[in-house]
Amino acid sequence: MRELLAAIGDTWAAAGHEDLRDLVTDFAVAEAVKTGSGVPQHLVADYSAALAGMGVNQQLRGVLESLGGSLVWSEGGMTMPQSFRGRYSYVELAGPKGMIASDVVSFGLYLQKSETVYPSHWHEAVEHYLVLSGTADWQMDDAPYVSRRPGEAFVHASNQRHATTTFDEPLLALWFWQGNISDSTYRIAGVDP
Ligand SMILES: [Fe+2]
Numbered sequence: 463m464r465e466l467l468a469a470i471g472d473t474w475a476a477a478g479h480e481d482l483r484d485l486v487t488d489f490a491v492a493e494a495v496k497t498g499s500g501v502p503q504h505l506v507a508d509y510s511a512a513l514a515g516m517g518v519n520q521q522l523r524g525v526l527e528s529l530g531g532s533l534v535w536s537e538g539g540m541t542m543p544q545s546f547r548g549r550y551s552y553v554e555l556a557g558p559k560g561m562i563a564s565d566v567v568s569f570g571l572y573l574q575k576s577e578t579v580y581p582s583h584w585h586e587a588v589e590h591y592l593v594l595s596g597t598a599d600w601q602m603d604d605a606p607y608v609s610r611r612p613g614e615a616f617v618h619a620s621n622q623r624h625a626t627t628t629f630d631e632p633l634l635a636l637w638f639w640q641g642n643i644s645d646s647t648y649r650i651a652g653v654d655p
Contacts, residue, residue, distance in 0.1 A: 463562070464490045466529060467555070469522040470569075470636060476519070477592050477615040482638050485567055486556075494561045498553075500531025501573065505551055508575050512634035515595040518613040522594070526571075534561050535573070540645065543652045549578040557643060569638040574598070576632050582625040583650035587639035589618040596633035601625040621647075 467490045471483035501509040516523040535551040550573060554560040557568030568587070574580060574596075582601070591600075592615040599607035600616070602624050610616065618624045620641055626633065649655055 463494050463555075466522075466525050469519070469525045470555075473519050473522050473594070473636060474590075474592060474615075474638070477613065479590065479592075479615060482569075482590060485638075486569060489556050489562050489564070492556070492562045495563055496534050496561045497532050498534030498561070500533060501535045502551055504548060505535075505573060505575065508632040509573055509634070512573060512595040512632045515631060516612070516634070517595075519594065533571070538645065540648055540650070541653050542650065543581055546578070546580060549575040550580065552637070557639070558645075566643075567638065567640055568643040569636070572633070572635045572637050574626060574628050574633040576628050576630055578628045580626040581651045582623045583648065584621050584623045585639075585645070585649070586620050586642035586647035587644075588620050588641045589624075590636075590638040590640075591616055591618070592636040594634045594636060596628060596631040598629065598631070598633045599627045601627075623651075 467486055471486040475483040513523055533553045535553055552572045553570040555570040556562040556564040593610050593612050595612055597609060597611045600610050601607045602622055
């Protein structure tokens with residue numbers, strides 16, 4: 463876990479976020495309270511393709527490959543539209559429900575299958591993303607979708623609506639939540655709270 467946090471911190475720093483590197487590496491001495499069984503079977507091919515497509519950070523790719531099945535991948539506890547279920551998964555490395563406990567920040571990895579629409583959603587937490595693999599279309603509020611490539615970092619403001627559409631490549635990204643990190647504020651279009 464320490465090696466993974468160092469690699470993730472370095473990846474944020476390389477994208478201009480020394481602040482997030484420092485927040486991530488603060489957890490390097492923490493003990494994980496959960497261990498997992500790896501990416502779910504129905505996403506194994508997507509995860510492998512995403513790792514193979516990681517051109518920007520070979521250090522992090524190597525650590526992720528060596529960790530194999532020990533990460534806790536989950537769809538989380540939120541109700542999602544039927545069209546989206548089974549087509550994404552994420553790791554909460556640190557956070558209220560994370561592999562490492564934190565009530566202050568939450569961060570981890572996000573995987574989305576190819577040819578998938580993650581509908582517009584919003585939450586109180588300020589959310590940083592950094593694309594590791596896969597060029598996808600991203601939307602904020604009602605603005606036109608923007609194509610974002612590996613290496614790009616961007617932020618969703620508190621309660622700003624955002625959506626992500628993948629095409630022929632799966633998406634793998636780093637995410638980081640600050641502010642009110644409770645997932646009780648999470649809402650997604652098409653699902654009543
Ligand atoms: Fe989000």
